[in-house]
Amino acid sequence: MIKKKEKKKFKRKNIKLQNIEIDNLEKFDEEDLVEEKRAEKKIIEKGKTSQKSNLNLKEGRIIQVESNYKCRVKIAGAELICTLSGRLKQVNYETRTLVAVGDFVNVNLAKDPRIEEILPRKNTLSRFSEENFQKEVIIASNIDQVIITASYSKPELSPGLIDRYICAAQINNILPIICVNKIDLAECREDVKKKMKFYEDTDFRVIYTSVKNDAGIDKLKEVLKNKETVFSGHSGAGKSSLINLLQPNINLEIAEISSYTGKGIHTTTSSQLIEWFFGGYLVDTPGIKTFGLHREDKAYLPLVFPGFSQYADKCKFNNCTHTHELGCAVKEAVNNDKFPVERYESYLRIFESL
Ligand SMILES: Nc1nc2c(ncn2[C@@H]2O[C@H](COP(=O)(O)OP(=O)(O)OP(=O)(O)O)[C@@H](O)[C@H]2O)c(=O)[nH]1
Ligand SMILES: [Mg+2]
Ligand SMILES: [Zn+2]
Numbered sequence: 001m002i003k004k005k006e007k008k009k010f011k012r013k014n015i016k017l018q019n020i021e022i023d024n025l026e027k028f029d030e031e032d033l034v035e036e037k038r039a040e041k042k043i044i045e046k047g048k049t050s051q052k053s054n055l056n057l058k059e060g061r062i063i064q065v066e067s068n069y070k071c072r073v074k075i076a077g078a079e080l081i082c083t084l085s086g087r088l089k090q091v092n093y094e095t096r097t098l099v100a101v102g103d104f105v106n107v108n109l110a111k112d113p114r115i116e117e118i119l120p121r122k123n124t125l126s127r128f129s130e131e132n133f134q135k136e137v138i139i140a141s142n143i144d145q146v147i148i149t150a151s152y153s154k155p156e157l158s159p160g161l162i163d164r165y166i167c168a169a170q171i172n173n174i175l176p177i178i179c180v181n182k183i184d185l186a187e188c189r190e191d192v193k194k195k196m197k198f199y200e201d202t203d204f205r206v207i208y209t210s211v212k213n214d215a216g217i218d219k220l221k222e223v224l225k226n227k228e229t230v231f232s233g234h235s236g237a238g239k240s241s242l243i244n245l246l247q248p249n250i251n252l253e254i255a256e257i258s259s260y261t262g263k264g265i266h267t268t269t270s271s272q273l274i275e276w277f278f279g280g281y282l283v284d285t286p287g288i289k290t291f292g293l294h295r296e297d298k299a300y301l302p303l304v305f306p307g308f309s310q311y312a313d314k315c316k317f318n319n320c321t322h323t324h325e326l327g328c329a330v331k332e333a334v335n336n337d338k339f340p341v342e343r344y345e346s347y348l349r350i351f352e353s354l
Contacts, residue, residue, distance in 0.1 A: 057106040063273040068098050082113040100138035101271040101283055123172045128292040140230040140283040145175035149233035151182040152192055155263045160346045164291040170304040171297050177205045181238040184210040202307040211241045226279040235287025236264020243284050298354040305347045
C-alpha cells in the first residue's frame with residue numbers, strides 16, 4: 001500500500017497510476033475522494049465561521065430567501081430582513097444557494113442585521129443541474145421528512161421523479177413520504193392504488209389526498225405533526241393547496257394548471273418556512289421540472305433505490321451495481337417478473353445520467 005501523502009503527490013504531478021503497485025484500485029479512488037472532500041469541507045466550514053468574536057451574535061433561522069444576499073430570519077419570535085456577510089458570499093463556488101430555507105444562522109444585530117455564520121447543517125434536500133459542473137440548488141435544510149407531492153393527473157404522475165426523490169432523501173437521511181393528490185380526478189380508488197402498488201409493497205408511506213373533497217387530509221396531518229417537513233414536487237401538483245387546507249388563513253398563492261400544457265405555471269416562486277398551528281414546521285417550495293442527483297451519489301444508488309434492498313445481499317458481488325454483473329439478484333428478479341421492469345429501467349436511467 002502507498003501512503004496517503006504519496007497518493008497526493010502522485011496526483012499533483014499527474015504521474016500515471018500504472019507505475020505504482022496498488023492492491024485495491026477501488027479503495028484507492030474512494031480514499032482519495034474522501035480526503036479531497038474533507039479538505040474542501042474544511043475550507044467551506046472555515047468560511048462559514050466568523051473570525052470576529054466580539055460581535056453581538058444571535059441565533060436565528062432562515063424562513064425565506066429573497067436573493068442570495070438577502071433573507072428573512074426568525075430570531076426569538078421576531079422576523080428580520082438580513083443581508084449576508086461578504087465573507088460568506090466568497091467561499092462556496094459549488095452551489096447556487098449560499099443560504100437555504102431552514103438554515104440556522106448567527107446574525108450580527110449591531111446595526112443592519114447581517115448573517116455572519118451558517119451553522120452546520122443536519123442535512124439538505126438538494127437537486128443538481130445536469131450540466132457538467134452540477135451546481136447545487138438546496139431545496140431546504142435541517143428537515144426530518146419530504147412530502148413528495150405528486151398528482152394523480154394534471155400534471156401527470158411521474159414515477160421516475162418519485163424514484164429520484166426517494167434516492168436523494170434516503171442518501172441524506174430524510175424520510176420520504178409520497179402524497180398522491182387530486183385523487184378526485186381518478187375514476188376509482190383502485191386505479192390510483194394500482195399506480196402506487198410498487199411503493200406500498202416496498203414499505204414506503206403513500207398518502208392519497210384530495211383538496212376538493214378533503215380525502216386523506218387527516219392522515220396527512222398525522223404525519224406532519226411535530227415534524228419539519230418540506231413539500232416538493234412538480235409545479236401544479238397541489239403543494240400550496242394542501243398547505244392552505246391544513247392551515248386555514250395562511251393564504252398561499254395557488255393557480256390553475258395551464259390548459260395549454262396541462263402543467264403547473266410555477267405559482268410559488270420562493271420557498272418559505274412556516275410553523276403549523278398543530279405543531280411542527282413546513283416548507284412550501286416552488287415546483288420543479290427535473291430532479292438531478294449528484295455524481296458522487298452514484299455509489300449509493302444501488303443501495304437506496306426503492307425495492308433493491310431485499311435482493312441486494314443475494315447478489316454475487318457485495319458492491320454489485322445491478323447493471324452488468326453476473327449473479328445479480330436484482331436482474332434475476334426483473335427477469336422473473338418479481339421486480340417491475342419499468343422501475344428497473346428508471347434505475348438504469350438515473351444510474352447512467354450520473
Ligand atoms: N381537482 C383537484 N385540483 C386540485 C387539487 N389540489 C390542487 N388542485 C388545483 O391544482 C392547481 C395547482 O395547485 P397549487 O396548489 O398552486 O400547486 P403547487 O404544487 O403549489 O404549484 P407550484 O406552486 O407552481 O409549484 C390549482 O388550480 C388547484 O386548485 C385536488 O386535490 N384536486
Ligand atoms: Mg405552490
Ligand atoms: Zn446486483
